[in-house]
Amino acid sequence: MSFVKLTASTLAIAAVSATAAVARDQVQIAGSSTVLPYASIVAEAFGENFDFPTPVVESGGSGAGRKKLCEGVGENTIDIANSSSRIKQSDIDLCASNGVTEIMEVRIGYDGIVFASDINGPTYAFTPADWHNALAAKVMKDGKLIDNPYKMWNEIRADLPAQEILAFVPGTKHGTREVFDEKVIVDGCKETGAYDAHKATVDGDKKKAGKACMQLRTDGRSIDIDGDYTETLARVDANKNGIGVFGLSFYQNNTDKLTVATMGGVMPSVESIATGEYPVSRPLFFYVKNAHLDVIPGMQEYIEFFVSDDMAGPDGPLAAYGLVSDPELAKTQEMVANRTPMGALK
């Protein structure tokens, strides 16, 4: 009876899993979905050109990746965490408590955040103040802090197009949202004077004032997108008035559907972000568990390949895909070669 055979194979599998001390021979990476495309481009090229197997790259978010990195040392934990924001002290503490003491911080380059709308719609020229006025829950008008009254962009500034305000911003679980809040909403808050007004109401507490600035309106004109940029694109496609927040590389892949807005008069591009003219950008990182460097074959080679001029340099495939290459790449290469672990957070 086949039943007997099935049982036998079950036992076989159980026996194999009992002896599951199989050495892992490929690098395991997890983390930010913003870094994922770059990591997979490097992993693919690495697998093609080296004798090591292609690393496995998981997405799942920057925070989740760092947490996984800090789960401990051993082959059933990951080796590298991709992250679109800097590691936090709480992560370092968690790592330390699990025996992960030496972590190397590798900055791979910069990523721009762009504001884009439907290709057939009007073009916009924004300032951070415009975005604060459009999306914040409370804005300054006539010297007073009031609930956001604006419905059209041209009510905020007469030279903006007469379009309804509708923005698709990344949800709070995204690393992109942090940068958006910090570099656009809070900066705009300071420009319009709302920051000082908030500060006055909370007795000069800077932290609380910043939080109050980041409070977005909830009347349906600012919509949080918890999915990926593809979802934002679909929403902009369905609502021609909508303006979406995208990563530069995503926009560069969809220039036939989207028109990009300038911020503070600067057009976002790899060049303008590299020079620092375009204000909304952030560094991208990956964090390496140094204890695994001599255990997992190919790990050191992968890291060195990632930051090599061939890949991460200004003419490499990562830059072609939209990564703004780091002017201090040589320093990073040296650090990777020396395996210098990161110091305390400043």
Added chain:
Amino acid sequence: MTDFTSSPTGANGRRRGGSLLELDARTKRRNASEARFRLMGVIAVSIGVIALIGLLSSILMNGASSFRQTYITLNVFLDPAKLDKAGDGDLEKIAKVTTFGYAPLIQKAMEAAIKENGAAVDGLNAKKAAELISKEAPADLRRFVLANPDKIGETVEFSLLAAGRIDGYFKGRVTMESAQLDRNISPEQLMLADKLKQAGVLQIKFNWAFFTAPDASDTRPEAAGLGVAILGSIYMMLIVLCLSLPLGVAASIYLEEFAPQNRWTDLIEVNISNLAAVPSIVFGILGLAIFINIAGLPQSAPVVGGLVLTLMTLPTIIIATRAALKAVPPSIRDAALGIGASKMQSVFHHVLPLAMPGILTGTIIGLAQALGETAPLLLIGMVAFVREYPASPPEGFFDPASALPVQVYNWTTRGDPAFVERASGAIIVLLVFLVIMNIAAIMLRRRFERRW
């Protein structure tokens, strides 16, 4: 209901003595309500069918094109000056030449092909012309050279993938107008593609690689395939089948035929029904905690995925098996026991074979459910970019792999629009697998079903 309980004479008794052929008011009302009910039924079914047709046609329209792929045939001169500088054919030195070193060879071959066919387009330099070819091509060339180092110095004909945007042009996704706005492709490049197609250098073929090739990064959607995902799914289904069928069947036989009816078995029964309704992501959390963190099994491996899906499928199989066992008439058991069979003999020789069609149907439906599951795999690291094929079983169960539904999810999050087509294509493949499994379930039931 009241229509049936009251007598046909009715409250006023007007019916008595009238013709049966003449419908009175109440019969008409009853008939009308039946007609209304039928109409509602038809409407409900048609809404379902329309939704299904809408879904399927959108998937088919988006995805059917992923089964065709544009290739460019080039005669590439494998330049020894570039590939084997030392000239001694030492494989190690040849392997030092990275894919970056192969790209110029393709550019030269492209130039030659354009000249040969008189396909030159104004305002298009050699570098731009070479962009018609996928970034996967240098890797193909390098693999070929490393496998056949003796071919260095010869001119070899290669059928190379065309870039995603070119492929999209022949599938109607990219147009001259959109190319004008697109920074990744120019109308001149599309004109060149048209000319190459007329010359026969560029062909559209059936896309076998879609089923065999591994995933590819965001810069080369044209090379992305389902190979690793299909293998991973098959491995997981094997594990699920081998574990959940014997476990589930044994548990249900014991519970149904041997276990005493008491509070404990009642409790177990309630728990099994409960487990069947637990959201699948919960099983993923459990899998992460037990199989990876405590048992130390590797991340992203089909073995963990299979174990998690086994836990998820077990309740389904147990419930189906118990129903099948219950459906075997007691007279069969009584007859077996009556002629002196032991309880165990009566179950294994008579009841189980009769219940088999029901058990198999339940198992296949459980497997089909597990095949389409993504949520639990998210937590055990299978939602990942995996390019390396897992080895053959049993070692392969421990290698990283992806799965079909995971691949669909992965591709829908990519920036390049060409991945939309790939994702829809993957959905079609997944649907075909599901249809095959469900048809198998129906056929098994038909074939072995017995009536009393």
